[in-house]
Amino acid sequence: MxxxxxxxxxxxxxxxxxxxxxxxxxxxxxxxxxxxxxxxxxxxxxxxxxxxxxxxxxxxxxxxxxxxxxxxxxxxxxxxxxxxxxxxxxxxxxxxxxxxxxxxVRYDTISRLVLFGPYTQASLKRVAKQIRDDLLALGVDKVSIFPKPDEEIHVELPLERLLSLDMSLVQIASQIRASSQDLPSGDTGGKTNQQLRGIGMARTVEEIAAITVQAGENGEKITLGDIAELRDTFDPDAPAVFLNGHPAFELHIQRAVG
Missing domain, CATH: 3.30.70.1430 (Multidrug efflux transporter AcrB pore domain)
Incomplete structure (x- = not known):
């Protein structure tokens, strides 16, 4: 670093x-x-x-x-x-x-911080986001992260769970889409698991996992996290930056001008 x-x-x-x-x-x-x-x-x-x-x-x-x-x-x-x-x-x-x-509002970059190392792109991006959030909490006007790869949240749904709930993948996708921002259509694949992929979602894994997919008459709720495995990843076709052979991200630390 x-x-x-x-x-x-x-x-x-x-x-x-x-x-x-x-x-x-x-x-x-x-x-x-x-x-x-x-x-x-x-x-x-x-x-x-x-x-x-x-x-x-x-x-x-x-x-x-x-x-x-x-x-x-x-x-x-x-x-x-x-x-x-x-x-x-x-x-x-x-x-x-x-x-x-x-x-x-115009901003002036006062410093640049480069993060790189023998880690996955997703791990480094999480560290970059945490540093950004910490700096903003300290009063920094703006922190931008570059590059901005297309983030994805993968949702792995076992087919037997869908069948036990008498739900379809389309229904699950509709509920996720209704609770998210900028979520395009998902895709499916595999015989035993169904997979949804959302690009550019303005939500976290935790928030997506908390979405209610089914509610019982007595008020009990089944969330997406109860029936599926969720993980953060990136679009494999999105451009990436490397430094010394390792994934890298650059944070631009900025102040408001004027």
Missing amino acids: SLGRINTQFFPDFGIDIITVSVAWSGASAEDIEGNIIKALEPELRFLDGVDKVTSSAREGRGAVALEYESGTDMQAALSSVESAVSRVATFPEDISTPEIVQV
């Missing part, structure tokens, strides 16, 4: 402070977005205190307005002003999504 050189800052930060407002309107054309979203937002936002430049964009299904602010603007106050201004718009179509208001 090695620690990269810490950046030293001699000059103050210079940059552009930006707040964006975006609105989704399913099925709307770019022209409809321009006429009903952008033209409703711009008059409310253009003359807010500190706004230096306004840039708008309209495409099918979504419109956005970006506000660039003068140097030295109190961005917390600016964010509140934008939220109030958007709430005053009374001409939005009824079926739009809730407007998304985001202050763009």
Whole structure:
């Protein structure tokens, strides 16, 4: 394991402070977005205190307005002003999504930490995540891990367990998908075991294992962890980084600029 050189800052930060407002309107054309979203937002936002430049964009299904602010603007106050201004718009179509208001935060990398060694990629990634979480708990603004391989959670289901519960693999997959984020369709394989694979799941093995797959009339619950074996792994086809012949991950330790 090695620690990269810490950046030293001699000059103050210079940059552009930006707040964006975006609105989704399913099925709307770019022209409809321009006429009903952008033209409703711009008059409310253009003359807010500190706004230096306004840039708008309209495409099918979504419109956005970006506000660039003068140097030295109190961005917390600016964010509140934008939220109030958007709430005053009374001409939005009824079926739009809730407007998304985001202050763009810029980060400066102050240090890099490289992890490598004679361990599996999954083991090193777990260590990298733990270090990231510890640094964030200490007050570090942001920690990014590179590379970002596609993580997978494998679920091994013995066929006899499915039969005993009178459930199908499709039912199990649907319950996992309903309790997870960004879970695509699973796949099956083997004669005695059924396997599900989820790529890009925003859940941990522990959370997936706790999903209830069947509940009895008396309130007893059978969880996925009761009937299946779960494990963290990575997409074998995803690119990997090696250092001195060993898997490696790099953590970028960053602070907010401004």
